[in-house]
Amino acid sequence: MRIILILTIMLMFPIISVAQPETPIEQWKGKTILLIGAHPDDDVYSMGTLGLLQANGNEVYIAMLTTGNVGTQDPKLGMMDLALIRKQEEQDALAVMGIPGDHYINLGYDDGMLEYEHKKEVVSRLVRLIRKIAPDVIFAFDPGKGEQRWHKADHRTASYLAADAARAAMWPLLFQGQITMEGLKAHTVEEYVLFDSAEEDKNTWVDISGFEEKKIEALSKYVSQWSSGWYDYKGPDLSEEEAKEVRMRISKWLQYQDGKLMEGFRYYKGLPDNIGR
Numbered sequence: 001m002r003i004i005l006i007l008t009i010m011l012m013f014p015i016i017s018v019a020q021p022e023t024p025i026e027q028w029k030g031k032t033i034l035l036i037g038a039h040p041d042d043d044v045y046s047m048g049t050l051g052l053l054q055a056n057g058n059e060v061y062i063a064m065l066t067t068g069n070v071g072t073q074d075p076k077l078g079m080m081d082l083a084l085i086r087k088q089e090e091q092d093a094l095a096v097m098g099i100p101g102d103h104y105i106n107l108g109y110d111d112g113m114l115e116y117e118h119k120k121e122v123v124s125r126l127v128r129l130i131r132k133i134a135p136d137v138i139f140a141f142d143p144g145k146g147e148q149r150w151h152k153a154d155h156r157t158a159s160y161l162a163a164d165a166a167r168a169a170m171w172p173l174l175f176q177g178q179i180t181m182e183g184l185k186a187h188t189v190e191e192y193v194l195f196d197s198a199e200e201d202k203n204t205w206v207d208i209s210g211f212e213e214k215k216i217e218a219l220s221k222y223v224s225q226w227s228s229g230w231y232d233y234k235g236p237d238l239s240e241e242e243a244k245e246v247r248m249r250i251s252k253w254l255q256y257q258d259g260k261l262m263e264g265f266r267y268y269k270g271l272p273d274n275i276g277r
C-alpha cells in the first residue's frame, strides 16, 4: 500500500511541478520571449500577455511562418496585396503593445500550405531563429497535450514545427552548420506558454485587465480579418460606426473571469521532448 502511495506521488510530482510557472507570468521580468505562429494575427490569443510582458521589461519577438496571403473572401485582393496588408496590420497591432517593429519576423511561406512545405527546411530556419534570439520562453499553438486535436491545418502544423524546432535547437549535432559555420550556439528552451489550448487543458491564467483597451485596439488593427474588409477590403481605416462594431465583436470574443480580462494557456516547463505530456 505504502509503495503504491509513494509511486503515485512520484508519478504525480512531475505533473504538479510543471503545471504553473514558479513566478506568475504577470511578474516576469528580463526574459526573452519568442512567439511562433502561422499567420500574421495568431498573437490574438496572447496579445494582452505579450503587451504586459513587454511593458514589464521583457523582450518580445514574434515569428510568423506564413504571410497570411490567402486569408480573405475579397475577390479583388491578390496574394501579394494581402501579404502586404497583413504585414502592416501585424506591425500596427504590435506597435499598440509597444513591441518594436523589428521584433516581427516573417518566414514568408504561403498561407494554407504550411503542412506541404519542406519540413526540414522550415525546422532548420526556426532552429536558426531560436539559436539567434535564445529565448527563455516560447509561445506557440498547443500541439494538444499528446493527443491529435483538430486545429486549422496551418495552426496544427505550426504547433508541431515550433516544438520540433525547440527540440532540435538544443542538440549541437543537429543543424551543426549553424554552429560550425555561423557561430551560433545550441540553445535549450525550458518554458512554453501554449495558446489556443482546449479549455480543459488550460492551467495558467494571466490577468491582463490593465491591457483591456490596448488588446481591443491592437486586435482592431486586423481590419482584413475582423471587419467587412474580409469580403470587401477598402483600406485600414473603417467608418466610425464600423470601428465601433469591430471593437464590440472583439470584446465579445475575449474571455473574462470575475469581471477581469484573462488569457488562458497551457504552461509547460521541462525539456521540449516531453512537451506533449
Ligand SMILES: [Zn+2]
Pocket: 038, 039, 041, 042, 155
Ligand atoms: Zn491563424
